[in-house]
Amino acid sequence: MGAKTVNKLAVTSVDGSPGATLHYEVTGSGPVLLLIAGEGTDAGVFSGIVGQLAADYTVVTYDPRGNSRSRYDTTATDESVAQSAADALALIDVIAGSEPAYVFGTGSGAITGLELITTHPDRVRMLIAHEPPCTEILPDAADARAFFQEVYDTYRTDGLTAADVVYMMGTGMDDDAMPPLEDLLPEYRELAERMQANAANFYEHKLLPYTRYRPDLDALKQVADRVVPAAGLESYQHLPAQPIAVVAEELGWPVVMFPGGHGGYSSHPAPFATHLAHLLKSETL
Template sequence: MTEPQTRTLQTPGAVLTYDVRPGSSASEPPLLLIGSPMGAAGFGTLAAHFRDRTVVTYDPRGVERSRRTDGSTETTPEEHAEDLSRLIAAVGAGPVDVFASSGGAVNALLLVARHPEQVRALVAHEPPALQLLPDREQALTATRQVQNAYLARGFGAGMAGFIRLVGHRGPVPGDLGDVPDPAAFGLPAEDDGSRDDVLLAHNLLSCTSYEHDLEALRRASTRIVVAVGAGSEGELAHRCAEALAERLGTAPVVFPGDHGGFLGGEYGQTGEPEAFAGTLQEVLAADRDAVPARG
């Protein structure tokens, strides 16, 4: 794989930075690897396993190298989806394949609902689509508690609450109790006064509370594969993915590792990237006619 070619794209309210890694063959469509708020840096290891095709990664608006130009303090899935649509158009290679994880999967599902002609196949890995859960009200309340802790006490408190929530296994109770001590997670207890964290301030509530257009997803020409991690069973995003697959009339595909199974040391986290990439290659290569019809 050649060195990434870094480019920028101006969209309404933001300037996006993205990377293109040309592949050795043009027989397969480009592959977009996307997260949110995870940026392009999180997909370096996974991208290296797809040398035969062009791989595109990007930093979502407000993340790392991509900057907002509109001064907004919240980013919505609608904005992310339209950014992705413009990014695909800028790459200029027709329908693409997309692997999208976490908040990136929420945004990619909206992209497919609005612009199915741009995506041949979408692998949606553990989207935190809380509205699909039977315990949606408790989950949404707990998510608001995380943001409230961040607004009241700063990054350490907010992130401690976030880690506890996403790692909780099983239905979310009506009261999780007070946000845990940040020190228990190696996080700073002091408040530096900032309130511009891209996860806790800009994306958390808009992403998790988004109500997906399931009918549009069922009608879409895009092949949608819902993915879950073998090591994240019972966790919030895993449960959301299972609920999504059920609503779409499919079975989730189990990938190696947990919610970050594709990571190879990025952001200090290591999953099972080689095995994860192998499963992704198999899923993308599968005959779409072998996938059960949604409905």
């Protein structure tokens, strides 16, 4: 495994969003593997799996625009999935050149991956889409839409703490809640503090645009051999994971189960990385 390098990449707007400067980290050598964090998280959530994967891949992690160290150039606006996919593409272009990249996305990062492989299928060698909360494709989409609207409204009227409670309970992520900051090791405390600082921007500008994203299932069928639907063993029945079952059925594949819950890459890093590595080696291209 090579040493980690920390870098910055200026990205422009594709749809009127403000420009931004992305913080990204590169470790290892070999084919490029881009890990896309979700919600209000950043590159740090993958710290437990990078080392193992970097033995065979050039592993790229980054803070999605607006999160942590990837700051907007101007005032924040509502997130655009198209813009997020353009950011991921820019990183692939810089690091992989003309070669396609392996992509693992989780949560809203998986939605970014679905948009990326839909719009630029030649740039993605394989996509592992882990629990994308694109709930508009669910049979009971109206209920899911109402729930996320309630989370947003609670944030606007009652603040972050109240919104956290509604969101965590309604998504089954209350089991993933971190211990108190004072009980964490320094490196994890820093990560947790960054996550807390991202929460307001997530509720204000990312929650509704991502959960209301509707993937182009017909386009995904054209690349079905390169899309791996995935979920956590402990979370696949919860709301954020439910849409991937619909995607899997449309593509004709089973949902691949990963260790742990929605954040299994953090809670079960070694078996999670092993499972991901096996999937990457199984490509049919």
